Amino acid sequence: MGKRILLIEDDLHISKMVVDFLTKEGYIVVCAYDGELAVEMMKKDAFDLLILDLMLPNMDGIDCLKIIRMDSLVPIMILSAKDSDIDKALGLGFGADDYLAKPFSLTELLARVKALIRRASYKTKENVDSIKLDGIEILPNSYSVIKNNQTIQLTLKEFQILNMLATNRNKIFTKEELYRRVWKEAYYEDANIINVHISRLREKIEEDPSSPKHVKTIWGIGYRWGDPHD
The missing domain is CATH 3.40.50.2300 (Response regulator)
Incomplete structure (x- = not known):
């Protein structure tokens, strides 16, 4: 193509x-x-x-x-x-x-x-090291993931959120933490920008974005990488 x-x-x-x-x-x-x-x-x-x-x-x-x-x-x-x-x-x-x-x-x-x-x-x-996790292969150098033998291209911010959750799979990130680490700016209670990026990320990598298995919401706290046994 x-x-x-x-x-x-x-x-x-x-x-x-x-x-x-x-x-x-x-x-x-x-x-x-x-x-x-x-x-x-x-x-x-x-x-x-x-x-x-x-x-x-x-x-x-x-x-x-x-x-x-x-x-x-x-x-x-x-x-x-x-x-x-x-x-x-x-x-x-x-x-x-x-x-x-x-x-x-x-x-x-x-x-x-x-x-x-x-x-x-x-x-x-270059440096084709990748992270394989729960049926997803994360490719840091191309800002993409491979799932079901298909390459899915992410935006820079989407990839940074995904990579942060996947490489800290036992940690729950608040929206404030994600914003500060990814946007590198002070958080001004603008939760919508995080919600929009999480939603787009789920649409790209989840089988059912309305019931995500990878990017999980922890109500009242934030987000974490999903446990396969959840």
């Missing part, structure tokens, strides 16, 4: 040109035409690469990049007409992996796409 690319570009002409070209090269290209839509799509689906324009409606490319980087380590290439050293430093400083200025050559775009995806695949093959 072809690698999946999310193209975040509001110029319809450029978007169609890139989609047509990369599709012919065997990639699956999904389009988002503004930053807010891109952020929502990243919450619901997994991609092997993002191509991100800086000048976007509703939410600009830099804000989009910062939000996506909070939850994902997917390779990101900035594609923009703003070709200055400041913009390059700003984009790369917030977590982009490469930068290509408009106008650009489709041949150069393809070379950079291949390089970024290849580099990311090398990283997932």
Whole structure:
């Protein structure tokens, strides 16, 4: 199956040109035409690469990049007409992996796409130590799990929560502890952000998210890794 690319570009002409070209090269290209839509799509689906324009409606490319980087380590290439050293430093400083200025050559775009995806695949093959626990294999280097012979991609925050629970299986974590350890910020009684991430994690790894066996709720306290004998 072809690698999946999310193209975040509001110029319809450029978007169609890139989609047509990369599709012919065997990639699956999904389009988002503004930053807010891109952020929502990243919450619901997994991609092997993002191509991100800086000048976007509703939410600009830099804000989009910062939000996506909070939850994902997917390779990101900035594609923009703003070709200055400041913009390059700003984009790369917030977590982009490469930068290509408009106008650009489709041949150069393809070379950079291949390089970024290849580099990311090398990283997932390094240090392939994994944790096998209760029918789930946790792969720290690719932020994913394997269950029923299928690889399930998690966001960065989802993986951090899962890894913390699984490697401390006898410990109950309060929402405050999870928030402080994963978000590395003070906890302001905003329980909903934890609830949302726990819910998404369960949807991905549990057979029945409404009756979870792995990520258990301890009512009035917090969460722990499930005991197979529960």
